[in-house]
Amino acid sequence: MLVRFRRRHILETIRKYHKGDSNEQSSLKHQYDLVCIGGGSGGLAAAKRAHLELQSRDIQPKIAIVDYREHPNIVNTSPDRPEINWRWGLGGTCTNVGCIPKKIMHTAALYGEYVQNASEFGWKVPSTVEHDWESLVENVQNHIRSIHFGYRSDMMLNKIEHINARAKFLDKHTIEVTDAKGNVKTITSRRFIIAVGCMPKYPDIEGAKEYAITSDELFALIKPPNKTLVVGASYIALESAGYLSGLNQKVTVMMRSIPLRGFDQDCAQKIVEFMKERGTTFKQGCVPTKIRKNKNSFVVEYVDDKNSVHVEEYDTVLFAVGRKCVADELGLQQLGVKFDNDKIDVNEFEQTSVPHIYAVGDCINRGLELTPTAIHAGSLLSRRIYSEELVTKNHKHIMDYTNVPTTVFTPLEYGSCGMSEEDTIKKYGQDNIEVYLIGFTPLEHEFTHKDTNKTYMKVICVGSEEKIIGFHYLGPNAGEITQGVAVAIRLGVTKHDLDSTVGIHPTVAEEMTRLNITRRSGLVAEKRGC
Amino acid sequence: MMHMRINRIGNLNIGKGIFNTYKRCYSSSKNVVQLKNLNDFEEQVIKSKAPVVVDFYADWCGPCKNLTPKLVGLAEKYDGKFLLAKVDIDDINCTEIVRQYEIRALPTLVMFKNGEPTVTIVGDRGIDPLESDLKQLFD
Numbered sequence: 001m002l003v004r005f006r007r008r009h010i011l012e013t014i015r016k017y018h019k020g021d022s023n024e025q026s027s028l029k030h031q032y033d034l035v036c037i038g039g040g041s042g043g044l045a046a047a048k049r050a051h052l053e054l055q056s057r058d059i060q061p062k063i064a065i066v067d068y069r070e071h072p073n074i075v076n077t078s079p080d081r082p083e084i085n086w087r088w089g090l091g092g093t094c095t096n097v098g099c100i101p102k103k104i105m106h107t108a109a110l111y112g113e114y115v116q117n118a119s120e121f122g123w124k125v126p127s128t129v130e131h132d133w134e135s136l137v138e139n140v141q142n143h144i145r146s147i148h149f150g151y152r153s154d155m156m157l158n159k160i161e162h163i164n165a166r167a168k169f170l171d172k173h174t175i176e177v178t179d180a181k182g183n184v185k186t187i188t189s190r191r192f193i194i195a196v197g198c199m200p201k202y203p204d205i206e207g208a209k210e211y212a213i214t215s216d217e218l219f220a221l222i223k224p225p226n227k228t229l230v231v232g233a234s235y236i237a238l239e240s241a242g243y244l245s246g247l248n249q250k251v252t253v254m255m256r257s258i259p260l261r262g263f264d265q266d267c268a269q270k271i272v273e274f275m276k277e278r279g280t281t282f283k284q285g286c287v288p289t290k291i292r293k294n295k296n297s298f299v300v301e302y303v304d305d306k307n308s309v310h311v312e313e314y315d316t317v318l319f320a321v322g323r324k325c326v327a328d329e330l331g332l333q334q335l336g337v338k339f340d341n342d343k344i345d346v347n348e349f350e351q352t353s354v355p356h357i358y359a360v361g362d363c364i365n366r367g368l369e370l371t372p373t374a375i376h377a378g379s380l381l382s383r384r385i386y387s388e389e390l391v392t393k394n395h396k397h398i399m400d401y402t403n404v405p406t407t408v409f410t411p412l413e414y415g416s417c418g419m420s421e422e423d424t425i426k427k428y429g430q431d432n433i434e435v436y437l438i439g440f441t442p443l444e445h446e447f448t449h450k451d452t453n454k455t456y457m458k459v460i461c462v463g464s465e466e467k468i469i470g471f472h473y474l475g476p477n478a479g480e481i482t483q484g485v486a487v488a489i490r491l492g493v494t495k496h497d498l499d500s501t502v503g504i505h506p507t508v509a510e511e512m513t514r515l516n517i518t519r520r521s522g523l524v525a526e527k528r529g530c
Numbered sequence: 531m532m533h534m535r536i537n538r539i540g541n542l543n544i545g546k547g548i549f550n551t552y553k554r555c556y557s558s559s560k561n562v563v564q565l566k567n568l569n570d571f572e573e574q575v576i577k578s579k580a581p582v583v584v585d586f587y588a589d590w591c592g593p594c595k596n597l598t599p600k601l602v603g604l605a606e607k608y609d610g611k612f613l614l615a616k617v618d619i620d621d622i623n624c625t626e627i628v629r630q631y632e633i634r635a636l637p638t639l640v641m642f643k644n645g646e647p648t649v650t651i652v653g654d655r656g657i658d659p660l661e662s663d664l665k666q667l668f669d
Contacts, residue, residue: 142590145590145620149619
């Protein structure tokens, strides 16, 4: 009964908020029905869905995507920055400088591992195999451009206009767009969706902007980074350090305190230990204070946790110290749009404090900064606004930001869904949760005698029915395994459900069907044999 | 692979090196033309008396790099029987051509006879099917 009341309330609220968000009469004079500012995961999903909904109502929609990014070398004009082969296109951070190139590079590093172990499986592979960085970067960039083309043809076919220019609000329904050549145009729209995302931060130290790079440039470096200092403890820092190491670059990671803040720390520590064993140097408790140039390399001054100053030389310095939202450059504050620190403040309908201006993705103060979150939210948003019929019954209208699964593609991959162990203890108390864990070795690793007992799985339960509120997995194919578990968690899976499921053999995933060692028992959680 | 070696020897920028290779090898032939814009397309393709094969390609497309030299070879072999007109889909002046023919994948070949598109081929299927399609075009 309560559920039905809530659903009816939501449907009414949706109608009230979206349908009446702007003056119906004034909409007749706007050039566009919808303008998405930002052509990334969120913007594209919202625009495509809006087009779909309006078309199905036989309305010819006028939709535009305004997307623009300056070439990094223009922003930092020092000739000492490394040469890059970089071109921005539709697809946002994910396609250009995020998920896509990252996953390809991670896979490239994995192939290196397979090649090294291949002789155990009978392949006649030379004992040393070299890696050609230039070749990898060229192929990665070509692939990114093919994705740009795919989006461009999508836009053309859907008649969604792609405006390659920088936007700035002049008033509540008007934006000014300036392209790379300086041509300026004014555009009006009934509704806007802001999906401009974030950009990497540079620390405020001497030499950072002139000599260092961020993830923006990493996938386009023409020459290999060689001896690299990665500054940061984020998943971006660890993933980058991970695959650079795997691609035969000499890598040091420098972090102020703990790795992967906000993630399960038990797993974060295991990831770092794994990387250390693979040859990545870690300087924990250290902070860089200055970067200067010395012929062809960069000299970094840093302090450790005892305040002693050290100096070391690197070929490349990569900062991965956080990302800042770029929505403040749009002129939204003057219109009365409220911000929450640097992010746009939105309600549960992704609506800003100005009713007809919406926002999704990394630039809002909700949810994790992930592509699928932006896509899902953007698509739901457009459906709420433009769909004639709000689908009833089991359909979700509002974005649910809880229990979103993620995977960190470090050399020891980490998949998780739900809460970290620390958060469950904080919320429920140590006595009210049960943590099941197991460390083991996949068959393939046993066979090659590599990485024994590095794979790890942990399930956190609460209550007498042992409902699963956290799933954590460290090992190969983390993303593939975690995705299925995410569905189960959404359906309220319990420990008993897992135990009653028959495992697939021989896999690592089957361990989830026979977890029986708890942290409480204090027993050693390591498997030997089958 | 040839393009890769040229890049390393000459220390050229990636992409630019490949483009220069294209220009160097193929711009001198009278059977091959690089279309600059929609007007160019109207003049050289629609108004052409001889059949025209329009090759939609991109610098970053691997199969395109395989196909275009084969087409140039065939244009030389059947000297004067057809014109090979190339369209770089990344060229901003050619956007309208790409839009009109709804190019969604690369490489795409559109064969024209008397100003009308006859056959559209997507992808590189090898030289024999290509040659037989071409012969049908101008016979």
